[in-house]
Structure formats: C-alpha cells, structure tokens
Amino acid sequence: MVLKVQEKSPLKYPVVRQMACLDPAVIYRDPDSCRRQMKGLVKTFLEVKQVTGISAGDVILEQFGALLSLEGRSEEFHSFQPMQKRVDVFLRDVLSEPYPDLWAFCQKLLILSHGQASVERGFSVNNQVETTNIMGDTVVARRLVCDYVALHGGVTKVPLTKELLKSVEAARTRYRDYLTEERRKKELEAKGQKRKAAEDDLEELRKRKKTILEVSQGLAREADKTAEEAEAKSGTKMAELISKSNILRKGSKQKLAELEILEKEIEAKGAELRKIE
Incomplete structure (x- = not known):
C-alpha cells in the first residue's frame, strides 16, 4: 500500500521535493538546504531550456541568496x-519588486503544482448543497453562501452588515422579479419556437411549389x-402518341x-408568420 502511494505521489520527482x-518557514529554518534545492531547480530548468542562459540562472541564484540573507530572516517568514x-x-508581495527575476522563476515553479484539488473540493461542496430538482442558479447561490460562511470561519462569525440585512429584506422582491423574468423568457422562447415551426413549414411549402x-x-x-x-x-401509332400526349397534358x-x-x-x-412577428 505504501509503495503504491509512493508510486502515485508527485514527491517521487526531484523537482517537486526541491520546491520545498x-x-x-523552511527558508527561515534551513536556508542552506533551500539554497541547494534552488540550485537544483535552476539546473533542471537550464537543462530543459526553460531558463535562457547560464547568466540568467546566476541572477536567479544571486537574488535567492539575497532573499535568504535579508527578507528570509524576518518575522513574516x-x-x-x-x-x-x-x-x-x-511570495508575490515579497519578491515581485526587489527580485523580479526570482519572482518570474518562482511563478514557473508554482504553475507546476497546479492540480485539480480546488475543483474537486468544489464538487464535494456541490454534492452537499444539491437536492432533488434543484436549478443551476440555486446551486450557484448555495455555493456562494457556503464559500462566504467558510471565508469567515463559520455561520456565527458572519458579520451582519447593513448591506446584508437590506439584501435579505429585498429577497422576496428579487424572487418575484426573477419569476416574472423567467415567465417572459418562456413566452419569448415559445414564440420563437412557434415562429421557427412556421418558417420551416413555409420553406417546405415553397420547396413543394418549386418541385x-x-x-x-x-x-x-x-x-x-x-x-x-x-x-x-399515321394510323395506330399516331393515335397512341396523341393519347399519350393528352395524358401528359392532363397531368x-x-x-x-x-x-x-x-x-x-x-x-x-x-x-400566420407575420402575426407572430
């Protein structure tokens, strides 16, 4: 079981381990190890030509060394x-201005670790809020509520602001407006379908006329x-042809x-089509 987990784990890749x-916190606690790991990352990116030139790699390592000596010793880290x-x-707040080359390199590293975890967590939340015959807008609304509650750390910690209270007071009005809008959309849709059917019938009649x-x-x-x-x-042959001609003309x-x-x-x-318009 452990071997299977290790086989599937991204930690088997050196780049992933070096991204520590x-x-x-590790930068503050063990700067020497971080320096070695950053050298390994830069070397790997140079080999796959994701960093252009040895000089660019040296700049990244130099800026990272400065980070370890200065900002990395701060309380924030x-x-x-x-x-x-x-x-x-x-990292963006710390690196973007004083260490632009290092920040650009870190962005490439951070992109590597982007997986589907956040999306899959969203599926889990959707499963919790879904009920029978629920509409898509309701799913979105419930997700917004769940995310907002989670942001504040629980239902009891959600601030009851004036804007929130006003929104609750106007909820019924918004719901009636929503129902009115939905009825209008259905009427327009039905009208459009009726018009489409009439246009199709008219086109079919015109094709029949042409044929x-x-x-x-x-x-x-x-x-x-x-x-x-x-x-x-003359004779019988003429009579047959005249008879045939008459039949054709009758047709x-x-x-x-x-x-x-x-x-x-x-x-x-x-x-009918003009009336629909």
Missing part, C-alpha cells in the same frame, strides 16, 4: 501559516414533344391545379 525551498495565507500571494412547378413544366414539354411526334405518324394541368392550392397555403402561412 519556496516554503517561507518565521511565523508564516499556509492555512492563513497562500504561498504564491506571500410541382418543375414537374408540371416537364409534363407539358413532354406532351408537346409527343404531339409533334404524332404529327409525323400537367393537375399539377397546375395543385400549385394554385399550394399558393393559397403559402399565402396563409405567410400571414
């Missing part, structure tokens, strides 16, 4: 509590062609009649 030199202040925020017109014209052309062929024939007229009905449907659907 960024701990303010000695009394640093990771549960009260984030390491990246602390029927093409069929009617094709039948008419075929009837004319057959009639011309009949003129050059063309039927399609034209369908077109008239379809035109009325298109006009009615267009009027």
Whole structure:
C-alpha cells in the first residue's frame, strides 16, 4: 500500500521535493538546504531550456541568496501559516519588486503544482448543497453562501452588515422579479419556437411549389414533344402518341391545379408568420 502511494505521489520527482525551498518557514529554518534545492531547480530548468542562459540562472541564484540573507530572516517568514495565507500571494508581495527575476522563476515553479484539488473540493461542496430538482442558479447561490460562511470561519462569525440585512429584506422582491423574468423568457422562447415551426413549414411549402412547378413544366414539354411526334405518324401509332400526349397534358394541368392550392397555403402561412412577428 505504501509503495503504491509512493508510486502515485508527485514527491517521487526531484523537482517537486526541491520546491520545498519556496516554503517561507523552511527558508527561515534551513536556508542552506533551500539554497541547494534552488540550485537544483535552476539546473533542471537550464537543462530543459526553460531558463535562457547560464547568466540568467546566476541572477536567479544571486537574488535567492539575497532573499535568504535579508527578507528570509524576518518575522513574516518565521511565523508564516499556509492555512492563513497562500504561498504564491506571500511570495508575490515579497519578491515581485526587489527580485523580479526570482519572482518570474518562482511563478514557473508554482504553475507546476497546479492540480485539480480546488475543483474537486468544489464538487464535494456541490454534492452537499444539491437536492432533488434543484436549478443551476440555486446551486450557484448555495455555493456562494457556503464559500462566504467558510471565508469567515463559520455561520456565527458572519458579520451582519447593513448591506446584508437590506439584501435579505429585498429577497422576496428579487424572487418575484426573477419569476416574472423567467415567465417572459418562456413566452419569448415559445414564440420563437412557434415562429421557427412556421418558417420551416413555409420553406417546405415553397420547396413543394418549386418541385410541382418543375414537374408540371416537364409534363407539358413532354406532351408537346409527343404531339409533334404524332404529327409525323399515321394510323395506330399516331393515335397512341396523341393519347399519350393528352395524358401528359392532363397531368400537367393537375399539377397546375395543385400549385394554385399550394399558393393559397403559402399565402396563409405567410400571414400566420407575420402575426407572430
């Protein structure tokens, strides 16, 4: 079991272990060890070309040495509590101005350790606040409440400010406004769906009109062609061609009649669409 944990642990990587030199308390307690670890980190970054040039690495080590000798001896480093202040925020405040190259290098190091822990903790909180048929906005609201309570260290420690009390007083009004807005959105959505359905129907009718017109014209052309062929024939063959021509022309007229009905449907659907607008 222990071997399995060690295998999965990021501590098996030297870079991760060497990043202990960024701990303010360790900087105060064991500066020599931190200096060795920082040298190892700079060497690794030089090898993978994440630090450009040996001179840049020397500047980083020089600034880190100055940090160990000066700021690293202060009370802030000695009394640093990771549960009260984030390491990246602390280092930014200390390093960003006097040691810009060192701070840029530390930023690269800190990015390496970014995992999914905060996201997964959020999933855990979501699981606690969720109930059956809960809406997304309610989840967000409950998460905000949980985060705010956690920020102040418990329900009894949340300050009852004037703004908070006013917000509670106006909660019912905001809820009614929310319901009104939701009804308006649903009405607009229903109207949009109805309009979309009408537009689709109208487009389908227009496609049918185009198809029927093409069929009617094709039948008419075929009837004319057959009639011309009949003129050059005689007897039974001529009679057959004339009969065929008449059938084709009748079919063309039927399609034209369908077109008239379809035109009325298109006009009615267009009027319906204009009413929706």
